[in-house]
Amino acid sequence: MATGGYFAHESSDGSLFWQRIKAFYSASGHSYWSVGENLVWASPDMTAKQAVKIWMNSAPHRANLLSTQWREIGLSAVYSPDAPGDFQDQAATIMTADFGVRR
Secondary structure, three states: OOOOOOOOOOOOOOOOHHHHHHOOOOOOOOOOEEEEEEEEEEOOOOOHHHHHHHHHOOHHHHHHHHOOOOOEEEEEEEEEEEEOHHHOOEEEEEEEEEEEEEO
C-alpha cells in the first residue's frame, strides 16, 4: 500500500482482500475458512495504542477485534517517508491486522 499509493481493503489489482490473504492463509483441508481485516493509517506516525483506539471507535473494526471467532492474527506496521497516491507524498504509517479461522 505504501509503495503503491493506495489505502483500501482491495488489492492494487482490484481483487478483494480475502483473495490476497487466501494465497498465504489457505483454506485447503478445512471445511470452514474465514478472514477479517482492519486497516488504519496516520501521518507522520502512529503508535499501536493509537491504532487500537481508532479501531475500537469504529463499529466494524471493533467487532473484528472483539470477535471470539478468530483463532489467528497477522499484524503489520509500515512507515514510508514519502508515500504516494492516497497518502499525498506525505510520511505515513500504515497498520494492518488480519484475522483468520480455519476448522
